[in-house]
Every structure is written in structure tokens, then in C-alpha cells.
Amino acid sequence: MDITKYTALEIGQMIKDKKLTVRDAVLSVCEKIEKTDGKINAYIRVEKEKALIKADEIQKKIDEGTLTSPLAGVPIAIKDNICTKGTETTCASKILGGFIPPYNATAIEKIEDAGMIVIGKTNMDEFAMGSTSETSYYGAVKNPWNTDKVPGGSSGGSAAAVASAEAVCALGSDTGGSIRQPASYCGVTGFKPTYGTVSRYGLIAYASSLDQIGPLAKDVSDCAALLDIIAGHDNHDATSSDREYPSFLASLDGDIKGKKIGVPRQWFEKGLDPDVKKAVLCVADTLKSLGAEIVDVDLDFIDYVIPTYYIIATAEASSNLSRFDGVKYGYRAQNVNSVDDLFSKTRSEGFGKEVQKRILLGTFVLSSGYYDAYYRKALKMKRMIVEGFENAYKKCDVLLCPAAPTTAPKIGESLKDSMKMYLSDVYTVSVNLAGLPGLTVPCGFDGDGMPIGAQLIGPQYSDADVLNVGYAYQSHTDYHKHTKEV
Numbered sequence: 001m002d003i004t005k006y007t008a009l010e011i012g013q014m015i016k017d018k019k020l021t022v023r024d025a026v027l028s029v030c031e032k033i034e035k036t037d038g039k040i041n042a043y044i045r046v047e048k049e050k051a052l053i054k055a056d057e058i059q060k061k062i063d064e065g066t067l068t069s070p071l072a073g074v075p076i077a078i079k080d081n082i083c084t085k086g087t088e089t090t091c092a093s094k095i096l097g098g099f100i101p102p103y104n105a106t107a108i109e110k111i112e113d114a115g116m117i118v119i120g121k122t123n124m125d126e127f128a129m130g131s132t133s134e135t136s137y138y139g140a141v142k143n144p145w146n147t148d149k150v151p152g153g154s155s156g157g158s159a160a161a162v163a164s165a166e167a168v169c170a171l172g173s174d175t176g177g178s179i180r181q182p183a184s185y186c187g188v189t190g191f192k193p194t195y196g197t198v199s200r201y202g203l204i205a206y207a208s209s210l211d212q213i214g215p216l217a218k219d220v221s222d223c224a225a226l227l228d229i230i231a232g233h234d235n236h237d238a239t240s241s242d243r244e245y246p247s248f249l250a251s252l253d254g255d256i257k258g259k260k261i262g263v264p265r266q267w268f269e270k271g272l273d274p275d276v277k278k279a280v281l282c283v284a285d286t287l288k289s290l291g292a293e294i295v296d297v298d299l300d301f302i303d304y305v306i307p308t309y310y311i312i313a314t315a316e317a318s319s320n321l322s323r324f325d326g327v328k329y330g331y332r333a334q335n336v337n338s339v340d341d342l343f344s345k346t347r348s349e350g351f352g353k354e355v356q357k358r359i360l361l362g363t364f365v366l367s368s369g370y371y372d373a374y375y376r377k378a379l380k381m382k383r384m385i386v387e388g389f390e391n392a393y394k395k396c397d398v399l400l401c402p403a404a405p406t407t408a409p410k411i412g413e414s415l416k417d418s419m420k421m422y423l424s425d426v427y428t429v430s431v432n433l434a435g436l437p438g439l440t441v442p443c444g445f446d447g448d449g450m451p452i453g454a455q456l457i458g459p460q461y462s463d464a465d466v467l468n469v470g471y472a473y474q475s476h477t478d479y480h481k482h483t484k485e486v
Contacts, residue, residue, distance in 0.1 A: 004165035008222040015073040022055040022073035042161040046120035072115030077167035080121040083202040092136035095350025096330040105202020122157030149408040152182030159186040169217040177428025183440040184403035184453025195435030196241035199234035207316035210432040220471040224248040251464040252471040257291030262396030264299035279444030279452040309429035311378035318362030399457040407450035437463040442479040
């Protein structure tokens with residue numbers, strides 16, 4: 001039975017109704033991967049045998065009635081920077097080749113406790129540093145809608161896997177748009193929760209104050225069901241929020257009458273592709289027809305978000321990646337003459353160019369004489385961005401804007417022009433700087449037939465409201481149901 005056209009919730013229900021076995025669900029996804037992934041390169045590794053063993057265990061528990069999650073038995077793909085016990089986790093980098101974590105990330109523990117089956121680890125930009133999924137040591141990921149184009153990044157493997165039906169759903173991580181931007185490029189739904197909603201324990205850090213694990217799936221309902229599983233406080237993560245969370249799936253009623261949707265007009269001006277602008281503004285029209293009120297809001301900090309983000313993110317990366325030195329785990333350079341030589345050669349040979357560039361930039365902005373000139377100013381600007389959002393939410397409940405300024409560029413274009421790649425995150429990075437929830441929903445296609453995504457952004461801990469606005473939109477449109485046979 002080919003299950004790839006169904007949503008995760010539909011598959012979970014079929015398993016409960018005994019119309020489908022967990023083993024058959026796993027086999028169906030694995031067959032699709034074997035048929036398709038040679039063209040897409042969405043996976044770094046597929047764990048078919050482990051998944052089948054797990055499937056039989058889960059089937060028994062479902063039959064006994066001890067597993068009741070709506071996603072029990074559903075296969076899921078995992079981005080390769082999320083630790084999986086006993087399965088190699090490399091962050092798509094040579095330097096972590098052979099690293100097999102002795103523990104699971106908290107998010108993995110939760111999905112396995114719910115009875116979901118990890119099918120494999122998805123490709124990504126090395127250490128999540130990139131916006132195209134081209135910087136991977138394992139080769140570039142291709143966009144299923146046009147394999148000459150990128151899928152976005154850094155969670156491009158997860159997005160491409162869902163878009164090509166090589167995964168029912170997936171987990172990614174979002175540091176500056178790394179879930180939402182590839183969701184836009186690949187025509188899938190992606191959600192970045194409020195910072196602290198999902199534990200970062202076991203997520204190999206890029207920028208600790210910005211990183212957040214989140215779901216990618218066919219629709220908002222699947223994202224909400226996944227968030228129900230992975231959200232919650234974790235004593236292993238000091239930044240994890242200790243608060244009560246609603247049932248995100250149960251909160252989806254589609255009623256948005258009276259909701260105020262803010263449209264920041266400054267974000268629809270220079271640099272935005274006309275097709276993207278038209279499609280996103282059509283989302284506003286649809287939401288208005290469902291009873292929402294569209295209001296103009298002022299978010300005039302857009303020109304400062306890219307430099308602020310890249311100063312803070314690279315500074316944190318410089319610190320976080322210092323542990324990868326050839327001593328404790330992963331790749332180790334040979335024929336070295338001293339400890340300093342070991343560190344230098346290992347990091348030069350093990351890290352790719354983009355990672356080295358960001359480490360160097362981060363070290364520079366933290367160095368004596370430049371800390372005040374760059375890093376301290378970036379922290380002040382971050383505070384102004386937070387205040388800018390707070391002022392906007394005095395006038396509206398949820399913001400609507402593009403997820404990316406264009407549709408997916410061709411492979412190789414962004415790597416030739418780093419600034420062009422960085423600017424592709426202009427609509428997403430401020431959400432991470434402010435720790436807000438952000439959702440990308442497919443909303444149309446450009447003249448070349450490439451998907452366009454709209455972004456919905458809410459105040460902190462308004463995740464359920466943001467998801468419900470997206471659910472209302474998807475209940476009255478079908479862009480999220482469009483697929484591309486690869």
C-alpha cells in the first residue's frame with residue numbers, strides 16, 4: 001500500500017483502524033526513498049532494518065492498547081543535527097564523521113515514547129550554516145519541484161523529504177529560518193515554535209540563543225500533532241520553558257473571526273519578487289474573507305535584522321564549535337607535530353568553507369577591540385527588534401509576511417554570492433532574535449511553477465493561535481495538497 005499521499009494523522013488513524021500495519025507503513029516510505037532519493041539526496045542515512053524492528057515492537061503496543069498517540073506507528077525523518085542514540089549523527093560535516101551519540105535528544109525520546117518510527121537522518125547545510133542545503137559534506141540536496149534548484153536550508157533535507165513523499169513528516173531545526181524558508185521553497189508546512197517550547201537537549205548547537213527544533217509536514221494539523229508530542233519542559237535544558245501548554249491539535253478549530261492580522265508594509269517593498277508579493281497578499285484576502293481584520297503595522301527594523309543576526313549567530317557558533325578539535329570525537333587529522341597542529345589541521349580539514357567563514361567572523365566580533373563595536377551593538381539592536389514586535393502586537397494578533405523574498409534559486413547561485421544567500425533570510429531571522437513562533441504555509445506558485453510560502457508570526461507562546469490561523473487558511477485553500485512526482 002502506497003501511504004505517501006496521506007498525512008501523518010491519516011496514517012496514524014489507518015494504523016489504529018487496522019487498515020495498515022506499522023511495518024507496511026515503514027516499508028512504503030523506504031520503497032519511496034529507494035526509488036526517489038538518488039535524484040534528491042534528502043537523506044544522509046536510512047535506518048531501514050532498525051525501523052522495521054521498531055515497527056514490530058510498536059505494532060504490538062498499539063494492538064495491546066498501550067500506545068494511543070494519534071501518530072503512533074507513523075514514520076518520521078530526523079535532521080542530522082539532532083542526536084539519535086546508536087545512529088550516526090554528523091551535522092552533515094566531515095568533522096563529525098563516525099560520531100554515534102550514546103543518548104537521544106529529548107525530542108527523539110518523546111517521539112519514540114509516542115510510538116513514532118525514526119526512518120533516517122536527513123541532509124542539511126553543514127552545522128546548519130547555510131540557506132540552501134548546499135554546504136553539506138554529503139552533497140547538495142535538490143528541490144523536488146525542480147532538481148536544478150535548491151530546497152532551502154538548513155533543514156532542506158527534511159523539507160525535500162516531505163515534499164518528495166520520502167517522509168510522512170520530519171523534524172528540523174530553525175536558527176534563522178531554517179525550517180520556514182525551506183518549507184516555502186519546497187511547498188510544505190513548517191513551524192518554528194516559541195523559543196523554549198521544545199527542548200534543545202541533544203540538538204547540536206549552532207547558536208544556542210536562537211536554535212529551536214520544530215516540525216515539517218504536509219499540513220498544519222500534522223505540525224500541531226507533532227508539536228503536542230515534542231513540546232514541554234525539560235530539566236536537561238536550562239532554556240526550556242516551564243509552563244503549561246495547550247493541546248495544539250485540539251486548538252485547531254479554524255475560527256479566526258475578529259482576529260487582527262498585521263501586514264508590515266515595509267516588508268513588501270524593495271527586494272520582494274512580484275509573484276511572492278501577490279501570493280502573500282492573497283493570503284490576507286483569504287483571511288479577511290474568513291472574518292479576520294487586516295491592519296497595517298510598522299516594523300521598520302528590517303534593514304538591520306541581517307547584520308544583527310549574523311553577528312550574534314556567528315559569535316555563538318565560534319564558541320559552540322570550539323569543542324570540535326579532533327580530541328574528543330569525530331574526525332582527527334593525521335601526521336601532526338603538536339597539539340596546536342592537531343587542532344589546526346583537524347578543523348581546517350574537517351570544517352567546510354562556510355563553517356570556517358562563520359567561525360572566523362564570530363571570533364572576530366568577540367575579539368578585544370571589536371566586542372563593543374559589533375557584538376554589544378548587535379545585542380542592543382536585538383532588544384530593539386523585540387520591542388518593535390511588542391509594539392506591533394498592540395495592534396494585531398498575528399503578523400503576515402513572506403517567508404522568503406523569492407522562490408528557490410538555482411543550485412550554485414547563492415554559493416557564488418554569500419550576501420545573496422544571507423539576504424534570503426531577511427523575513428525569518430528577526431523571529432529567532434525575538435524568540436517568537438513562526439509558521440510557513442504554501443500559498444501559491446510563481447511563473448515557473450515553483451512553490452511560494454507565506455509566514456505567520458505571533459507573540460511569544462501564541463503558538464496555538466498562529467497554528468490556528470494557518471489551519472483556517474489551509475481549510476479554505478489547497479496549495480498544501482499540491483505535490484510533484486519525482
